[in-house]
Amino acid sequence: MTPHEEANRRRWDELAPLHFRSAFYDVDGFKAGKSTLHSLEIEEVGDVTGKTLLHLQCHFGLDTLSWARRGARVVGVDASSEAIELARSLAGEVGLPAGFLCARVQDLPALPELTPGGFDVVFTSYGVLCWLPDLRPWARTIVHFLKPDGIFYIVESHPFTDVFADAAGETDLRLAYPYFPGPAPLTEEVPGSYADRTAVVANRTSHVWIHSLGEVVTVLTEAGLRPEFLHEHTCTVFQRFPWMKQEPTAGGACRNRSVRRYRCCFRCVRAGNDRPAGEPAMGFQDNLKKYRVAKECSQADAALAAACPLGPTPTGSAASVSRRWRRCGNSPRPSA
Numbered sequence: 001m002t003p004h005e006e007a008n009r010r011r012w013d014e015l016a017p018l019h020f021r022s023a024f025y026d027v028d029g030f031k032a033g034k035s036t037l038h039s040l041e042i043e044e045v046g047d048v049t050g051k052t053l054l055h056l057q058c059h060f061g062l063d064t065l066s067w068a069r070r071g072a073r074v075v076g077v078d079a080s081s082e083a084i085e086l087a088r089s090l091a092g093e094v095g096l097p098a099g100f101l102c103a104r105v106q107d108l109p110a111l112p113e114l115t116p117g118g119f120d121v122v123f124t125s126y127g128v129l130c131w132l133p134d135l136r137p138w139a140r141t142i143v144h145f146l147k148p149d150g151i152f153y154i155v156e157s158h159p160f161t162d163v164f165a166d167a168a169g170e171t172d173l174r175l176a177y178p179y180f181p182g183p184a185p186l187t188e189e190v191p192g193s194y195a196d197r198t199a200v201v202a203n204r205t206s207h208v209w210i211h212s213l214g215e216v217v218t219v220l221t222e223a224g225l226r227p228e229f230l231h232e233h234t235c236t237v238f239q240r241f242p243w244m245k246q247e248p249t250a251g252g253a254c255r256n257r258s259v260r261r262y263r264c265c266f267r268c269v270r271a272g273n274d275r276p277a278g279e280p281a282m283g284f285q286d287n288l289k290k291y292r293v294a295k296e297c298s299q300a301d302a303a304l305a306a307a308c309p310l311g312p313t314p315t316g317s318a319a320s321v322s323r324r325w326r327r328c329g330n331s332p333r334p335s336a
């Protein structure tokens, strides 16, 4: 582990118990039966009943255990031992079967605990990529543990939003950071945390690595995954910027969605799984041509767009609320 990663791990060890007690994570609500998953990931990952699910960077396991409640056989992995201890005790308290392992994502394939090719679903979400210095070992881990017909699903803050200043006191979008990575991580002193901006935190130094959307897609496809869809959204699930306002939730499943909303999600399968015998492997561009827009947006997103004080987003514009891509023969994608 590099000194930068070591400093981050110390911060996560301190944040885990603080987050566990925070209103943001609402552990009491979870214990009372609430799911911490949003309708988006539930819908897009699909039915997990009886499936094996590996959750990377699971923090203290709320989402992992929410998948267990939906019938998945789950293993959560996180580099913070404090987070994993909390996850294990929470699983015991609510009586859900789940395995939790303290490890860095990039070290997992070398560890004996998990079976290679043993998972139907590899899942990771919200606030994970910036902690990884290099995405290639991460992608190799995903492919290593996926079954041949398994799926990898990620929902993450849109990297485009990371170019804007997000410190307390910011009043609107202000360009502050590069979109493309430089040779070193971005190092900042961060008071508090996203879950509690006023919390007193001793380990304030945070090192984050920039990963552009193109890098994420390229690394995953080079590792052997084939994209099924890449949806970009104008919403997020927490107060990403201090000036964001909370919207009423739609469909009851989304927490703390905000006026200006950003996130993107990406689901892939292993390359070649749906290729008829004899058909050559396709490049990413070819793969994209096999998809077309099937629906402009889900009902939940349409309801949110209509309720948005900024006014509904016109469909078909560059700022569409949501794009969904489904398999549709070899038809080229129609122009928007």
Ligand SMILES: C[S@@+](CC[C@H](N)C(=O)[O-])C[C@H]1O[C@@H](n2cnc3c(N)ncnc32)[C@H](O)[C@@H]1O
Pocket (backbone or CB within 6 Å): 012, 056, 057, 058, 059, 060, 061, 062, 063, 077, 078, 079, 080, 083, 103, 104, 105, 106, 125, 126, 127, 128, 131, 132
């Ligand atoms: C923002 S949290 C994930 C939040 C999660 N989506 C949730 O809401 O519970 C990021 C997590 O990544 C973990 N992490 C950071 N680097 C890691 C690595 N290399 N391998 C495994 N976990 C890592 C941290 O310990 C932390 O728990």
